[in-house]
Amino acid sequence: MSASPPPPKYENAGPRELDALALARHARRLAQAEAPPWLHLDVATRMAERLPIIKLQPKRVLQWSAFLGATGQLLSDAYPKAEQQWVEVTPDLRARSSAANKRAWWQLLPAGSQAVVLAPEAVEAGRADLVWANMCLHASPDLPAALKAWSTALAVDGFVMFSCLGPDSLVELRAIFARMGWGKTAPDWWDMHDVGDAMVAAGFADPVMDQERITLTWADGEALLRDLRALGGNLAPARFQGSRGRAWRQKLLAELESLRSGDGRLKLSLELVYGHAFKPKPRLRVSAESSLSLEEMRAMVRRSGA
Numbered sequence: 001m002s003a004s005p006p007p008p009k010y011e012n013a014g015p016r017e018l019d020a021l022a023l024a025r026h027a028r029r030l031a032q033a034e035a036p037p038w039l040h041l042d043v044a045t046r047m048a049e050r051l052p053i054i055k056l057q058p059k060r061v062l063q064w065s066a067f068l069g070a071t072g073q074l075l076s077d078a079y080p081k082a083e084q085q086w087v088e089v090t091p092d093l094r095a096r097s098s099a100a101n102k103r104a105w106w107q108l109l110p111a112g113s114q115a116v117v118l119a120p121e122a123v124e125a126g127r128a129d130l131v132w133a134n135m136c137l138h139a140s141p142d143l144p145a146a147l148k149a150w151s152t153a154l155a156v157d158g159f160v161m162f163s164c165l166g167p168d169s170l171v172e173l174r175a176i177f178a179r180m181g182w183g184k185t186a187p188d189w190w191d192m193h194d195v196g197d198a199m200v201a202a203g204f205a206d207p208v209m210d211q212e213r214i215t216l217t218w219a220d221g222e223a224l225l226r227d228l229r230a231l232g233g234n235l236a237p238a239r240f241q242g243s244r245g246r247a248w249r250q251k252l253l254a255e256l257e258s259l260r261s262g263d264g265r266l267k268l269s270l271e272l273v274y275g276h277a278f279k280p281k282p283r284l285r286v287s288a289e290s291s292l293s294l295e296e297m298r299a300m301v302r303r304s305g306a
Contacts, residue, residue, distance in 0.1 A: 016187060028092045036068050040068055043272060046163075062085045063086050065135075065136035066097055067086075067097050069135060083116075086116070088117060088118075089119075094118075123152075123153045128155060133160070133163075134162070144201065147204070151203040154279040157278060158278070161274075161275070163274050164189070166192060167271065169271045180251075185239070187236045199275065204279060207275055214269070216269070
């Protein structure tokens with residue numbers, strides 16, 4: 001049997017870029033899932049435990065990638081009087097969040113209330129008090145642009161809370177693919193400190209970044225691959241582009257045995273990155289002539305109580 005061809009080279013692809021076509025394909029598949037990804041449900045709970053450190057009680061909560069973020073119930077419990085808005089980046093996910101008969105326990109809202117489902121371009125500027133983005137930033141094709149969109153959506157003194165995968169995720173699997181010449185298993189996700197710098201560039205003040213490493217275990221390789229597929233898919237432009245056959249899958253399962261530890265279970269590690277920051281008041285330069293945007297003028301009028 002001949003060896004698999006090497007993965008194609010993408011000379012113009014940056015190390016943090018995502019394959020847009022693969023991203024759209026995986027979003028369509030995940031929109032048809034019975035529930036959000038299992039990891040997103042767990043991380044949503046971990047994020048919600050951090051809410052008490054923020055004293056502000058938001059009146060309008062904006063969930064970015066709401067269905068996959070899996071935090072509807074947690075945020076409605078935390079802020080029962082807040083208006084809930086769900087932003088979905090694809091038509092399939094918007095349809096999923098808009099279908100009342102498909103709502104489940106992770107999307108329930110208090111009786112008599114209903115979330116507004118929006119496309120990113122329909123979000124009003126400067127109106128949200130909280131932008132909540134659970135496990136979606138690592139799947140953004142343009143991270144700086146995503147951060148800027150969150151900043152634009154927030155009112156002055158509003159805050160953002162988010163989580164995403166860090167670059168040390170799935171390092172054991174990456175080592176297997178590198179050794180076997182099988183291409184990349186995932187994009188090179190952004191480092192925590194670089195995300196913090198990007199937040200400042202997007203207009204946020206004093207971002208607080210944190211990370212957590214968790215170890216996942218499985219009894220066998222089939223269960224491992226099934227759970228990884230439930231998280232999404234490989235979005236690296238430099239991944240293997242062809243179809244994998246049954247023989248390759250058996251070879252992969254054999255290689256996964258190298259992940260088996262002393263307790264007899266296969267192990268992979270994930271790096272979870274958390275961040276939060278506030279949107280500060282706009283700074284005015286002292287000069288003979290100053291210019292303000294209409295949105296900045298409106299914000300200043302609202303703060304003055306006029």
